Amino acid sequence: MRIREIEERDNQAIEKIIKRSLESFDLNLPGTAYFDPQLSALAQYYKGQPNAKYWVAVNEQNEVAGGVGIAPFGEKTGICELQKLYIKPEAQGMGLSKDLMKVALDFASDHYSHCYLETLKKLHIANLLYIKLGFQQLDRALEGSEHSAMDAWYIKKLS
Secondary structure, three states: OEEEEOOHHHHHHHHHHHHHHHHHOOOOOOOOHHHOOOHHHHHHHHHOOOOOEEEEEEOOOOOEEEEEEEEEOOOOOOEEEEEEEEEOHHHOOOOHHHHHHHHHHHHHHOOOOEEEEEEOOOOHHHHHHHHHOOOEEEOOOOOOOOOOOOOEEEEEEOO
16 A cells, blocks of 8 residues: 545545445545535545644555645644544555554644644544544543544644
8 A cells, every 4th residue: 555645536436435434334424524515525625724634545556545635723822733544444454553653743743833633532443543642531622623423532742
């Protein structure tokens, strides 16, 4: 697998991965990424923001297997948000989430002092990964959160 920045031709594939992943956990609900207005145009969305990027992992045939993004968090200076980390089921368990997060956090370290993320407690494997990578759990969402369905929040001080 190779990790590269998202291109417009990847939009449909990553949208499908995100929606199928959320559906598999019965999370195709308002207040989740499932209903984000920019979901069908992630390449354009991330290119249109300062200090934001989205990366995809692709196989030898250039087929998208997953992705992750970094973008500014609301009006908070110095805080970014790790967004939309999703992997196709057949590509899970190979360390791809960790590889994608390393690329995203390296980028974030150049532009921000802290990285925030929101998830759900029921996504046990994801929560374990965040803790393993040095994220500290918060009691509640940071002010300005857009995903009301989330029930687990993390922050990491970047070097």
